[in-house]
Amino acid sequence: MNTNMFLSVAFVLAATVYGGASMPIDKESLALNGRWSVQDTCLCASAPAVSVAFKAVTGEVTFDIEGEARFLFEIDGKPQKYVTVTDRKKQKFSTPKDSKPHTYRLVKVSESNPGKFCIHGIDLGKKGSFAEKPKASSRRIEFIGDSFTVGYGVEGKGPEDGTPFEKTNASKSYAFILSESLRADYHVNAVSGRGLVRNYANIVPEWTLETLYDYTMMGVPEQDANTERWDFDRFHPQVVVVFVGINDFQGEPPYADVGKFKQAYVKLLDRLRALHPGVKFLLVATKTWPNDDLGGVVEGIYNDQVAAGKTDILYKFVYTENTALHGHPSENSQKELANTLRPLVARLGGWLSR
Known part of the structure; x- marks a missing residue:
């Protein structure tokens, strides 16, 4: 192909x-x-x-x-x-x-x-x-994340307003909004409640993002571990937005081991570099509760990457208004998040207007 x-x-x-x-x-x-x-x-x-x-x-x-x-x-x-x-x-x-x-x-x-x-x-x-097939975009973005990237509960008007099925809307997530505004093709590879190496409240601990990422349908493996593996040659992103770790360091302890998290994060970056030569990365972090650990850990990974001579990477700490269902970003917050990350993604992709 x-x-x-x-x-x-x-x-x-x-x-x-x-x-x-x-x-x-x-x-x-x-x-x-x-x-x-x-x-x-x-x-x-x-x-x-x-x-x-x-x-x-x-x-x-x-x-x-x-x-x-x-x-x-x-x-x-x-x-x-x-x-x-x-x-x-x-x-x-x-x-x-x-x-x-x-x-x-x-x-x-x-x-x-x-x-x-x-x-x-x-x-x-x-x-x-x-008629003729819709034309492809020359711009390609992949988003790797959790419920914030999914658009979980975004239409909820409060923490208990409705159910996840009723109120989640991926077309109102920052990932979709950002992609549409840049007229870019996209993959949203995100699963609510999952962390890179530790899931929220340690649910289904064997099915973290680190494990699920290899599958075509990330919602299927815990039901059928023999389901189809993804062929990474089918889509080569130019920019990957990595917004993971909220579930690793939030909620009830014990949280993810920092060393194990860093190792898995760097392993993911290196693997993506090998799979998609020339790819660029935007690392994103936000506040976690009750211990605000995520930002420092991801910023440390970014600093280590820069110190090692990597020039294909940016880092951004973001703030969100978590007033939608179960304390997730609201519609307004998802729009603001898209607006915040758009110029950074455009810069990495070489898509800034002159």
């Missing part, structure tokens, strides 16, 4: 024509954002903010979706409708009834932790047809 491709994978998927026979979708028609498992008869994913996009001339679009997830449907980059799927459902959307091709995108806004969802078909109706 061409490693400079859109961070998506095109594939052939059986699109059900309801009341008729199966109809293949041209593999060049679809573009995917995020880590997807591309299978013979469906495509599956678990990461927040994964999306499928395409151009078409049609008066309707129907997705055959299986799994538990919330989605945002967009037309020409404008949000149209949120929908919820809890089992398997054929979700139909009305679209412009003209002869012009429009761009359609389905974005997963909820988190699968654990779990996944699958798309079994996309139907454009009897008279619909696909």
